[in-house]
Amino acid sequence: MNPRNIACLLMLTLPVTAPHASAGFLASEAGGVVTELALDALKKKTSSSTQNGQTAQATQKYSVEAVLDGDAIAVRSADGRTSYRVRLAMxxxxxxxxxxxxxSKASLTQLLRGSANISIESFGHDAYGRMIGIVFDERQRNVNLLQLENGAAWLYxxxxxxxAFAGYVQSxxxxEQRARMQKIGLWSNPSPTPPWKFRRG
Structure with missing residues (x-):
């Protein structure tokens, strides 16, 4: 088998372990050749990768049907055939x-007002069957992040x-820290009760 074929086989069998791994940074030592076929295969693999049980999938378009509360919405697929409940990740x-x-619900409603279509980066589903996702409005603003900036949610x-969320967690x-320091939203209360404690009663 010649070096070009070896390079192709090596590239096709390389595992992709990072959610944002780029095929452009991977090279084969066999003959120093990276084939277009290998690159295409790796790009397809990186569109859906799994870490610690969380699956980051390609971002998809949806329309908003309803805002359920400060961290959950109902959406419909772009083709209009399927409805989903979405739990805002993180x-x-x-x-x-x-x-x-x-x-908090009003804050999320306002953020999504006027966005006929949104994009969601999905990270699988929770125990209730809801899609876990990072939501982007029509201006490509990160809605989950904006809820934190508005003092309308805690970092979970x-x-x-x-x-799986390593690319987002620092921002x-x-x-959240900025909202706390500026006493925005729920942080105007000196000792707000986190919802996970509230749910435990």
Whole structure:
């Protein structure tokens, strides 16, 4: 088998272990050749990668059907055939019965107002069958992050620290810290109750 064929086989069988691994940074030592076929195969692999049980999939388009609360929405697929419930990844908003719960929902409603179509980067599903996702509005703003900046949610550290979210976690931590320091939204209360404690009663 010649070096070009060996290079191709090596590239096709290389595992992709990072969610944002780029085929452009991978090279074969066999003859120093990286074939177009190998690059195409690796690009397809990187469109869906798994880390620690979380799956980052290609971003898809949806229309918003309803805002359910400060960290959950209902959406419909671009073809209009399927509806989904989406849990915004990495954040946890106050429950509706909590202080600032309805204000958090209003904040998310305002952020999505006027966005006929949104994009969602999906990270699998939670125990309730809801899609876990990072939501981007029509201007490609990160809506999950904006909820933190608005003081409308906590960083959900239990899940936000997972490897699948490594590309987002530092900016999310910084957004929450800014809201805390400026006493924005729920942080105007000197000792707000985190929703995960509220749910435990």
């Amino acid at each position: 954040i946890d908003a106050p429950e509706k019965q909590q202080d600032y719960g309805m204000s 550290s239990l899940y936000a620290e997972k490897p 999310f931590k910084a957004a």
